[in-house]
Amino acid sequence: MSEKLPSAAGHIAKSYPDIWKNYSAFGKAISEAGPLDVKSKRLVNLALAIGGRSEGAVHSHVRQALEEGLTKAEVEHVALLAMTTLGFPQGVAGLSWVKDITDEANRD
Known part of the structure; x- marks a missing residue:
């Protein structure tokens, strides 16, 4: 996990x-409990953060x-996949939250 925490956390x-x-x-413990890489x-x-409509969590997971x-491309693809599962509006919202960070990263 990133050492720098958002203000609330x-x-x-x-x-x-x-x-x-x-x-x-x-x-x-949860992270280490299963077989996923x-x-x-x-x-x-x-x-899950996109599905939970948590903009802050989306930002955090994209940064990480x-x-x-x-x-x-990999993180943006997750938001695109959300469009068919969660609905177009939620997928678009998720993509905009992802791009908040990916676009910021491109400016650095």
Whole structure:
């Protein structure tokens, strides 16, 4: 997970370190419990964030995906796949959230 946390998560981590430590350990245990590789897990988490309509989580998973070496095309494809499963409007919203980060990454 990225060391730099979004403001809300950062506030919780700072204000409630024991809760954050246990939450992080829970996430690590879940991640290690199954056979999926790192790339697959990241793409699944991105899809779940799009399906859950969580713009912040989409941004976070795209940032992490790019840091882990996934391509812009790979993360954008997840949003395109969402269009038929979740509906066109939600897929478009997901793609716009993905592009918030992929377009930002291209400017750097």
